Amino acid sequence: MDQKFIDAFLEGTIDVIKTMAFIETKPGKPYMKNDNAAVGDVSGIIGLTGAVIGSLALSFSEACILRIVSNMLGEEMTTLNHDIEDAVGEITNMASGGGRKILANGGLNIAAAIPTVVLGRNHSIQHVLGGPSIIIPCSTEDGPFVVDICLVERSK
């Protein structure tokens, strides 16, 4: 996978979390994941088509997403509920949009589907292409999340 995709979707994700939740993110060293097990407690996944085929997933630890959504809503969230699910879907959608905008500036037009959210420990993430995927681990003051990308660029 070309580095530009990792950079674009990571930047899109960091921007969303900073803008909407005022939280700084520190990305770590990417690694390859060969199974479908989600890293976090709640995940959003969105399919991508056009210049690429594949999917982007964001997987959050419970503590991390509760803080993010609390900041977004201006009220304290204490459990993984429907509001959290909605928010993860919207965050994934916005992160995808941000990344796609960066890639569009480089001539790559990518469309996104409606995101799906899976909630609960030990859930799995089914990427469009099956896998393996590239994980960028990210840390915040309130806990970790990962950006999980599995895509290929279509031949021209």
Added chain:
Amino acid sequence: MGKNLNFLVVDDFATMRKVLRNLLKQSGHENVVEAEDGVSALQIIKTQKIDFIISDWHMPNMTGLELLKSIRADKEVSDTPFLMITAETVPDSIISALKAGVSSYIVKPFTAEVLSEKIAKIMEKMG
């Protein structure tokens, strides 16, 4: 400026409506009514005094663009300021919205400050 404006926020995601309500509150705008889709929004507009509409683009039943066109076609509410929210900046879509009479658009994600500036600019243009 315009702190007593009555806002209508239209989005099929309840959480996004809450986020918008929170952002508006940060900007000093407390009078907010919510609609979960364009159909509900039209019913609200007919029965309540709405000074400003903020709508998501992609919604089931009636898109933000379809809602905008319905409002601009209704003489009683056609001048209502309308801010479209979108997650992407596809030029054709933006042009469609501008042709349909959108007051402005705003791309997610955005801060309360950016939202407040957009609202202020729209209200200033209206005079």
